Amino acid sequence: MKRKIEFATIVEAVKKCCIEGTKVLPQDVYLKLEEAEKNETNSLAKDFLRQCILNADIARNEAMPICQDTGFAVYFIEIGQDVEIIGGTLTEAINEGTRQGYKEGYLRKSIVTDPLFERKNTRDNTPAVIHYDLIAGDKLKITFAPKGGGSENMSGVKMLKPSDGRAGVVDFVVNTVVNASGNPCPPTIVGVGIGGTFEKCAFLAKKALLRKVGEKNPNPLYAELEEEILNKINQSQVGPQGLGGDTTALAVHIEYYPCHIASMPLAVNLNCHAARHYEVEL
Amino acid sequence: METKIIKLTTPLTADKVQSLxxxxxxxxxxxxxxxxxxxxxxxxxxxxxxxxLPCNLQDAIIYFVGPCPAKPNTPIGSAGPTTSGRMDAYSPRLIRDCQLRGMIGKGNRSQAVVDAMTQYGCVYFAATGGAGALIAKSIKKAEIIAYEDLGAEAIYRLEVEDFPAVVAIDSSGKSLYK
Structure with a gap:
């Protein structure tokens, strides 16, 4: 027996994700910023962190976007096999919800038609980028994770050799973050994907950004690696906005996947301190 | 300890640039x-x-930003800085040919930009990236003056009051970026 979900219900849910998800900084990120501000020893860096916290307060109280870059609309969808969508496709519903949400929420439209030649703004922030996961059951879970261009541009992928080992991973991740300097709006959350294929590790790096800030990988080996990389990044003194300080990253989240005997793909996806996400379950 | 904040008003003349x-x-x-x-x-x-040009850039400041649309009865939506490095290809020309005196953005600049800044007298300010709602509070009036077809990338004329920033690279080339 299929559970039916109406097209219009999904459009409404997606719209809500866009409008709410760009204006409210998740509590875990907020608390982490407060903790960083308390521990920061550089006075200019402390000022920047205070501004980030104050900014989140203003955004929430006045229903304004936390950041003007309301991002590429990225969605992670978990759809139960027993769900049937009535009145259109899920992809169409997500794009329609995005269109309405970005218009009614006074959000910035940041998408251009083609990357190389015309670069004409689509004016409604579509199309979205949508990742589907087909699961058991009859629920539909929508996670909206708007992604700003400044931090996205500082991402990196490297096809490491298995012999590069742990040290190779640490080096590439730390260098990617340090070389990004102030561009990705540090303090950042560093998403790392290891294993799988070229595209799988990039996907894992992005998915790692959805984890609650500072929550460790359940595998103690990876949890320890997360901590080591975070410490090395913060020793760099890149600091908030790249202008020096102890707080360059708030957390490092690693996700991993089995991989080919010949490979060790590695991807780093950075998220700015305005690390936004919003979930709805239907 | 209270940090000293320097009040600056536009136009940003060469002597003001020198003092920063x-x-x-x-x-x-x-x-x-x-x-x-x-x-x-x-x-x-x-x-x-x-x-x-659609605006006179002499002794002017350009703010690298693509703001959110304004809600009714507000001058502008969230309006924090974008990555300045994408303007590195163009800034030296505006500094040299138009006597542009100030730029506001986030992140480091290329050597070519710093060279033009020291040669012709220009300063680079960093604003807090990701603090778009906070910064919008200092913008009192906004109007599009050119390239409206670019959407968020159009040129706006902004009237600002106590817009918060830090001198990240001064006109002698001294920089806070390492």
């Missing part, structure tokens, strides 16, 4: 113009073709 040092915290008031890479490309193309 890397690390100074400033509050900017007056008129500034917005521009991202798409608008910069058009400005430089206009210079190449000897056409008049």
């Amino acid at each position: 040092k890397a690390g100074d915290r400033v509050a900017i008031s007056g008129v500034i113009y917005t521009g991202r890479d798409a608008a910069h490309k058009r400005l430089v193309t206009a210079l190449d073709e000897n056409r008049e």
Whole structure:
């Protein structure tokens, strides 16, 4: 027996994700910023962190976007096999919800038609980028994770050799973050994907950004690696906005996947301190 | 300890530029113009073709920003800085040919930009990336003056009061970036 979900219900849910998800900084990120501000020893860096916290307060109280870059609309969808969508496709519903949400929420439209030649703004922030996961059951879970261009541009992928080992991973991740300097709006959350294929590790790096800030990988080996990389990044003194300080990253989240005997793909996806996400379950 | 904040008003003349040092915290008031890479490309193309620019950039400040649309009865939506590095290809030309005196953005600049800043007298301010709602509070009036077809990338004329920023690279080339 299929559970039916109406097209219009999904459009409404997606719209809500866009409008709410760009204006409210998740509590875990907020608390982490407060903790960083308390521990920061550089006075200019402390000022920047205070501004980030104050900014989140203003955004929430006045229903304004936390950041003007309301991002590429990225969605992670978990759809139960027993769900049937009535009145259109899920992809169409997500794009329609995005269109309405970005218009009614006074959000910035940041998408251009083609990357190389015309670069004409689509004016409604579509199309979205949508990742589907087909699961058991009859629920539909929508996670909206708007992604700003400044931090996205500082991402990196490297096809490491298995012999590069742990040290190779640490080096590439730390260098990617340090070389990004102030561009990705540090303090950042560093998403790392290891294993799988070229595209799988990039996907894992992005998915790692959805984890609650500072929550460790359940595998103690990876949890320890997360901590080591975070410490090395913060020793760099890149600091908030790249202008020096102890707080360059708030957390490092690693996700991993089995991989080919010949490979060790590695991807780093950075998220700015305005690390936004919003979930709805239907 | 209270940190000293230098009040700056536009136009940003050469002597004001000279007095600013890397690390100074400033509050900017007056008129500034917005521009991202798409608008910069058009400005430089206009210079190449000897056409008049839509705004006079002499002793002016360009803020690298693409704001959110304004809600009813507000001057502007969230409006934090974008990555300045994307303007590195164009900034030296505006500094040299138009006597642009100030830029506001986030992140480091290329050596070519720093060279033009020291040669012709220009300063680079960093605003807090990701603090778009906070910064919008200092913007009292906004109007699109050129390239409306670019959407968020159009050039706006902004009237600002105590816009918060830090001198990240001064006109002697001293920089807070390492």
